[in-house]
Amino acid sequence: MHMVLRLVVPIFGPPAAGKTTLTMHLGNEPGRRVFRLREHVSEEVLAATATSSERLGWIDEFTVGEAVRSYFTAGQQDPDIHTVLLDNFPGSAAQVDQLLTTLWTLTSCRIEPIEVVTDIHTLKQRAKNRKVCHRCEHDPIHDPRLPAVPTTDDPWQCARCGGLLHPRRGDSPRLFKARLQRYHQTAIGIRTAFTDSGIPVTQLDTTNTIEGAANLLAPLLISRSASL
Ligand SMILES: [Zn+2]
DSSP, rough: OOOOOOOEEEEETTTSSSHHHHHHHTSSSSTEEEOGGGGSSOOHHHHHHHOTTTTOOOOHHHHHHHHHHHHHHHHHTTTTOSSEEEEEOOOOOHHHHHHHHHHHHHHOOEEEEEEEEOOOHHHHHHHOOOOEOTSOOTTSSSSOOOOOOOOOSSSSBBBBTTOOOEEEGGGGGGHHHHHHHHHHHHHHHHHHHHHTTOOOOOOEEEOOOOOEEEEEEEEHHHOOOOTO
């Protein structure tokens, strides 16, 4: 089997730190793909996560394991992919273990986890300001996540389709606070699971601008995905 996948970049961090924007900036280059867990689980599973705000989108480990395994089984045989960015994944220490087991079984790629960091003021400000478009992003449970770009004249009008933008559901103050708390509870475990496996975690500060942080990360992605 000809293995071509050379680099996997797990990107994790608190809500509204800029993970998705980062992957949208960096994932468009030829040879790169972005993995978003929600896009690889069934509508039934997503619907189940939406019924309880306490679950906050939590997906059971079996489903996660299957999604990651099938994605990389297909991906590592695809000659057009050398780098995969994982947007907001892994979300727990158990998911780190699942990811590493899958990658080590299938590939010999490098793994470069990035923890996106910024201060609480910036997080709250970004969560308050960011918006999504229900017309441009067809989410199976009507909970779009991708940051939408507004027109220059109207912060509530989508620059792409002209439709009305909405706040992201999970950015309501109550849910945002719960998501932030959960992140702080799980982040230590995620970092430890990587470092215990001999994989250092790089911190990337997005406080100034997310675009600037993307530019800082770009050379690392190029050098790490070069042929060994
Ligand atoms: Zn739109």
